Amino acid sequence: MNLEYTPEEEAFREEVRAFLKDKLPQRLSDKVRTGKRLTKADMEEWHAILNEQGWLAPHWPEKYGGTDWSVMQKFIFETELAQAHAPRVVPFGLSMLAPVLIKYGTQEQCEHYLPRILDGTDWWCQGYSEPGAGSDLASLKTSAVREGDHYVVNGQKTWTTLGQYADWIFCLVRTDSSGKKQEGISFLLIDMETPGIEVRPIKLLDGDEEVNEVFFSDVKVPVENLVGEENKGWTYAKYLLTYERTNIAGIGASMAALEQLKEVARTTKRGGTPLIEDPLFAQRLARLEIDLENMKTTNLRVLDAAGKGGAPVAESSMLKIRGTEIRQEIGGLMRRAAGRYAQPFVSESLDEGYNGAPVGPEWTGPVSSQYFNNRKLSIFGGSNEVQREIITKAILEL
Amino acid sequence: MDFAIGEDRQMLADTMKRFFAKEFDWEKRLKVIETEHGFDRAMWGTLAELGVLGALFPEDAGGFGGSAFDIGTVFGEVGRVIATGPYLGTLMAGRLLAAAGENEVLESVIAGEKLLTFAHEPAYDAESGDTRDVSASKSGDGWTLDGAKGVVEYVGAADLVVVTAETGEGVRAFLVETGSDSVEVIDYKLVDGGSGGELRLSGASAKELSAVTDEAIEAAKAAGVVALAWEGVSVMDELRDQTLEYMRTRKQFGVPIGKFQALQHRMATLALEIEQARSAAINAAAHFDKPERDRFGAAAKYTVARVGNLAAEEAIQIHGGIGMTWELPLSHFAKRMVMLGHVLGDEDEHLARYIELMRAA
Structure with a gap:
């Protein structure tokens, strides 16, 4: 066994680091590092920089502007970006829709939509969950009825992340209610400008608005916006949920956050001594770091197997569960480290250009918001309960 | 042995329940927390008239209660509706005014005329x-x-x-x-x-x-610990009840999600832990006037913070996305629950304190 990167992988890592040093704007990495809110323009700026380099969609085929990177290279790339506090690449068009189009879409659809995702012309959002269809996604009710050369769509989607910025939404819609619920679902692309669509923001517990409800009333969608075959959408949806999970554990983000947490533990005093010398806090910190080190190797083992043609199903779910738990625990320890200063909530201080007097150590500003916001990690993308179902189904063979 | 709260305290609790039900519904709370100071000054005055503040102090200081169980009763009701207002500051600072014999000042606080904090x-x-x-x-x-x-x-x-x-x-x-x-x-x-x-x-x-003296300041903080422990237990009761109700009514896969054993067992664990937390809060109140006050206080604050985190996180997780919305009261209870752990020392600080006192005993 050998856990070292190969010389080629090492060289690749250096190349990524050099790029980040050169091209990642300090303004953006500072915002990410200090937990400030990113604007739409911030995210678009970073996308454009990556696109310029040809690295915005590394997992796409080269002919559409992707790369020929191995899974290990993709992992290194994602990890380095996160550790450098680069803004997270918005996944909806790039990592969720595009793979489905490439595998199941027509040539015309690929040629039309993919370049527009890369150059930022189209901002995509995801229309999967509904008020009555969360973990039980296949019970979705939003209907699409064929009328001549159009579908007429009626219903409601929810938890649509950054839907307020979106030009397009990819939706799972019901085109048949006669058989099994999984068998009447279709995958439809809908222009958000179409009459009959209304977007309403959902205010979350931290006071921010990042998710939305999207309402459809008699929305006319051209039939050419159907992806693949009618009533086969569930297959495509499942493909999307299992595709490209190299980053599912969020190792890079956790490594960056843990570094920050350790720095806080070294510099924050409680009762005269640094937190890292407090046996109880140190124990929490050590357990977390051990878990993350273990997770790194678990992740690499899964990637290695995937690179050799394996289809990691249970393992992907394991990475999702423990990866999100680790990120939540890091946020929890940041909150604990803040002590009394976890309580103040100065919302404006999370925006760029805030000049007010800081309350408490500057790093404490976003910790409670992030802790509460991070609750979403174990809920979205298939809740951790659904992931456990997947694992038991795969290992129990009952 | 008698675990009943006592007739007078039950009357006080009922009075507060009725008052909050009438004057502090959910819409009201949402409005109040958007105001400058995050609480309703006029409502504070009415609570004072109802005797809620007087219950926190003994008769010789102008109140009509002041025992740990009186304090627990008041804060238990505060937690049930997560009322905002300077309850804790009033309690701790008021106890010091009482210790100093500053009855005139304290009376103006108990009457709701002056607002006090610590x-x-x-x-x-x-x-x-x-x-x-x-x-x-x-x-x-x-x-x-x-x-x-x-x-x-x-x-x-x-x-x-x-x-x-x-x-x-x-x-x-x-x-x-x-x-x-x-x-x-x-x-x-x-x-x-x-x-x-x-x-x-x-x-x-x-x-x-x-x-x-130092001892009076420590006693005021000990009263604060009892208060937060009782408040915390009420908040977790609410988190549990709201989550159980959701499990009875939310359907996925054609059945209420409460039918899923994986969730049932988690709620069973939470219910067990909450009863342990309630006992910890009772212990803290029962030992408030005894030599072991601080050991039981530390035990209560530790237990309530630990179980409180579990309750807040499980309640949100079992609700799913809806549990993270501002619109649902649950998320506000979860925030209050977690933040209680950041007042007067957190879980680890109280566990360390307990270890210290355990070694000394």
């Missing part, structure tokens, strides 16, 4: 990167205070603040009136809806609370 913990100082506390110096017949206190609850709304300060001969407590140039307040909203602030004193004139 400034004890030092402030973070951005310049030094360390904390900065308040020191007291004699000036003529009185005292002046200099320095800063951090995260002082509702200080922006307070008329009076009891401030602890180093005198050179130990820490003593002082009464400061807000409103003068020498008393600067930087106030802000808190994560769970109320407000707090940084208090900066520069030559502020202050009245010494005579006879208030």
